[in-house]
Amino acid sequence: MHTVTLGPSGTYSHRAAGAVATDDEIEFRESIRDIVDAVADGDAARGVVPIENSIEGSVTETLDALAERDVAVVREVITPIKHGLLAQSEEFDTVASHPQALAQCREYLDEHYPDASIEAVASTARGVELAGEDPSVAGIGHPDNATGDLKVIAADIQDRRSNATRFFVLAPPAARSDAGGKSSFVVYPGANYPGLLLELLEPFADRGVNLTRVESRPSGEHLGDYLFHLDVDGGLFEERTQAALAEVEEIAENGWVRKLGSYDVEHVV
Amino acid sequence: MHTVTLGPSGTYSHRAAGAVATDDEIEFRESIRDIVDAVADGDAARGVVPIENSIEGSVTETLDALAERDVAVVREVITPIKHGLLAQSEEFDTVASHPQALAQCREYLDEHYPDASIEAVASTARGVELAGEDPSVAGIGHPDNATGDLKVIAADIQDRRSNATRFFVLAPPAARSDAGGKSSFVVYPGANYPGLLLELLEPFADRGVNLTRVESRPSGEHLGDYLFHLDVDGGLFEERTQAALAEVEEIAENGWVRKLGSYDVEHVV
Numbered sequence: 001m002h003t004v005t006l007g008p009s010g011t012y013s014h015r016a017a018g019a020v021a022t023d024d025e026i027e028f029r030e031s032i033r034d035i036v037d038a039v040a041d042g043d044a045a046r047g048v049v050p051i052e053n054s055i056e057g058s059v060t061e062t063l064d065a066l067a068e069r070d071v072a073v074v075r076e077v078i079t080p081i082k083h084g085l086l087a088q089s090e091e092f093d094t095v096a097s098h099p100q101a102l103a104q105c106r107e108y109l110d111e112h113y114p115d116a117s118i119e120a121v122a123s124t125a126r127g128v129e130l131a132g133e134d135p136s137v138a139g140i141g142h143p144d145n146a147t148g149d150l151k152v153i154a155a156d157i158q159d160r161r162s163n164a165t166r167f168f169v170l171a172p173p174a175a176r177s178d179a180g181g182k183s184s185f186v187v188y189p190g191a192n193y194p195g196l197l198l199e200l201l202e203p204f205a206d207r208g209v210n211l212t213r214v215e216s217r218p219s220g221e222h223l224g225d226y227l228f229h230l231d232v233d234g235g236l237f238e239e240r241t242q243a244a245l246a247e248v249e250e251i252a253e254n255g256w257v258r259k260l261g262s263y264d265v266e267h268v269v
Numbered sequence: 270m271h272t273v274t275l276g277p278s279g280t281y282s283h284r285a286a287g288a289v290a291t292d293d294e295i296e297f298r299e300s301i302r303d304i305v306d307a308v309a310d311g312d313a314a315r316g317v318v319p320i321e322n323s324i325e326g327s328v329t330e331t332l333d334a335l336a337e338r339d340v341a342v343v344r345e346v347i348t349p350i351k352h353g354l355l356a357q358s359e360e361f362d363t364v365a366s367h368p369q370a371l372a373q374c375r376e377y378l379d380e381h382y383p384d385a386s387i388e389a390v391a392s393t394a395r396g397v398e399l400a401g402e403d404p405s406v407a408g409i410g411h412p413d414n415a416t417g418d419l420k421v422i423a424a425d426i427q428d429r430r431s432n433a434t435r436f437f438v439l440a441p442p443a444a445r446s447d448a449g450g451k452s453s454f455v456v457y458p459g460a461n462y463p464g465l466l467l468e469l470l471e472p473f474a475d476r477g478v479n480l481t482r483v484e485s486r487p488s489g490e491h492l493g494d495y496l497f498h499l500d501v502d503g504g505l506f507e508e509r510t511q512a513a514l515a516e517v518e519e520i521a522e523n524g525w526v527r528k529l530g531s532y533d534v535e536h537v538v
Contacts, residue, residue: 033375054492057485060326061372078492099368099389103330106302120368120389160489194479194502198470210463212493216326216483220429223323223347224481233463 004029004038005048010125010145016077016167017048019268030122036065039170047071047170052213053081054164056100062168063217063229066260067186072176073261075169079268083163085153086146087131087138094119097127097140105140108157169263178237180262182212187248188219188227190255197228203247204232207240227255236262273298273307274317279394279414285346285436286317288537299391305334308439316340316439321482322350323433325369331437332486332498335529336455341445342530344438348537352432354422355415356400356407363388366396366409374409377426438532447506449531451481456517457488457496459524466497472516473501476509496524505531 003021006013007028017026029035032049039047050059066073083105085095095102095109096119102109109116116138121127127139132148139150146152168184189196197216204211213231234241236259249257272290275282276297286295298304301318308316319328335342352374354364364371364378365388371378378385385407390396396408401417408419415421437453458465466485473480482500503510505528518526 052487052492054487054494055489057329057487164492166492194477195474197480197483198467198474201467201470205464205467208463211466213495214466214483214485218321218323218326220324223321223433223435225323226482 001025001045002027003046003048004035004044006032006035006050006123008123008125008129010128010141011123012079012081012142012165013048013050013167014125015142016079016165016268019077019266020046020048020075020169032059032061033065036062036069036071036170039071039172040069042172045171048077048167049170050165051168052166053100053104055104055158055160058215059100060217063215066229067188067217067227067258070173070258071170072173073168073184073263074171074175074177075263076182076265077167077169077268078164078265079167081158081163081165082142082156083140083158084143084146084155085138085157086128086141086143086150087153088135088149088151090153092131092136092138093117094137095140096121096130096137098122098124101127101140104158104163107159108154112154176259176261178235178262180235180264181233182265183232183234183236183241183262184260185230185245185248186227186258186260187230187252188255189252192225199251200228200248203244207244209234209240209244270294270314271296272315272317273304273313275301275304275319275392277392277394277398279397279410280392281348281350281411281434282317282319282436283394284411285348285434285537288346288535289315289317289344289438301328301330302334305331305338305340305439308340308441309338311441314440317346317436318439319434320437321435322369322373324373324427324429327484328369329486332484335498336457336486336496336527339442339527340439341442342437342453342532343440343444343446344532345451345534346436346438346537347433347534348436350427350432350434351411351425352409352427353412353415353424354407354426355397355410355412355419356422357404357418357420359422361400361405361407362386363406364396364409365390365399365406367391367393370396370409373427373432376428377423381423445528445530447504447531449504449533450502451534452501452503452505452510452531453529454499454514454517455496455527455529456499456521457524458521461494468520469497469517472513476513478503478509478513
């Protein structure tokens with residue numbers, strides 16, 4: 001199926017997209033927003049976007065795009081992140097990578113290359129591309145990307161051993177499914193009073209539906225006004241999930257609730 | 270008092286630091302981490318760091334640094350963000366700014382300058398500095414920074430009208446106070462089971478202590494393992510806050526609870 005994800009070739013998003021599409025079905029876009037727009041506008045059948053990393057946390061651009069455009073989440077893909085430092089030799093003075101990859105390798109870079117300039121670029125793959133063109137630049141990426149003149153200067157340079165990224169596979173709203181063991185919602189309560197967040201979480205707890213993740217994002221209205229992204233261990237096909245959600249919809253009567261979808265999880269090595 | 274904040278001169282952090290220090294007491298550091306370290310290590314009496322923006326949400330680098338180093342939060346400062354597009358003329362092809370400012374102006378830039386290259390630099394002030402040096406570059410910053418050859422090409426270019434940033438004023442642990450109407454904590458439960466987050470929030474709700482903000486951040490251990498940043502409307506001097514916190518500490522018996530401090534809020538224009 002025609003699938004869009006973050007390019008260029010060799011990004012972790014590209015690896016994750018391999019779980020749902022063959023290489024010749026994959027087309028690259030420059031930003032998360034472009035991917036969500038392509039799926040919402042019917043220009044692509046599937047989109048693969050990072051949602052959360054075990055070190056850096058949520059990818060806020062994805063959370064915000066999911067709150068603004070109507071797309072379905074149809075699958076979750078988890079990939080281990082194995083960052084290598086890739087350069088033509090050890091004689092580089094700049095490390096160029098995606099801000100999140102730079103943050104994930106902050107401790108290593110501070111310790112081993114305290115004098116290197118840090119340059120934020122649009123993707124890990126773009127940093128690796130620069131490193132291939134310019135001997136004064138190092139990139140960060142999966143060791144598989146050390147092609148041409150590039151060498152793996154160091155492997156596994158991420159700050160902690162366990163580093164994995166969750167991706168959402170997006171589809172047009174018509175593909176939204178009640179099947180699958182996990183579900184995600186976005187709730188804008190349209191109100192703000194003591195105990196509101198607790199009130200939103202209780203309907204799930206009362207029915208034994210485990211909330212695996214709660215993220216608040218600013219509504220953009222004013223400081224302290226939030227919308228909430230909820231992930232639960234429970235399919236939308238389950239009565240208890242539906243009942244909990246109905247209660248949440250009542251609480252959010254002056255706001256809105258978006259059911260992103262139910263899905264299963266797939267692990268990619 | 271000797272105060273460190275994000276430089277160079279003219280950042281929003283610099284404006285916020287003006288609430289606690291005179292200009293000749295302020296020294297600039299390059300990163301949030303450097304500021305938190307300077308305060309924790311006793312190299313500075315106060316540090317001023319952004320914690321949350323009404324459009325972009327939490328500043329995760331600050332959250333993570335507060336979880337790792339022992340510093341006290343002694344005040345909160347809220348400043349309105351008024352982004353202008355600053356350049357020598359309209360003949361620029363690159364917009365250079367801090368990633369958060371770029372994100373805050375994404376809609377404006379997409380609409381008015383869809384072909385401009387976007388360059389992420391370390392601070393809004395650094396982008397403005399580049400714009401002053403190079404006519405092909407535009408920066409984003411408070412209109413007050415349009416000095417020298419720089420003109421205000423457009424004012425109020427942030428995506429939504431209400432844009433404000435919360436800053437924390439940090440001090441060494443000895444300056445931690447129980448006074449002040451708001452309090453902040455970091456909780457690492459050291460456990461993960463259904464209903465855990467709810468259990469952590471209930472002690473506050475049971476006593477009528479309003480939780481104004483809950484943020485989860487990855488513990489770095491594995492995907493799905495979080496620590497939580499909590500802000501409450503209640504001083505640590507209050508018995509109800511102390512009682513709620515004692516209950517939270519019991520729940521987190523295999524983890525830890527850090528009391529960042531109690532503080533009052535100040536608004537800067």
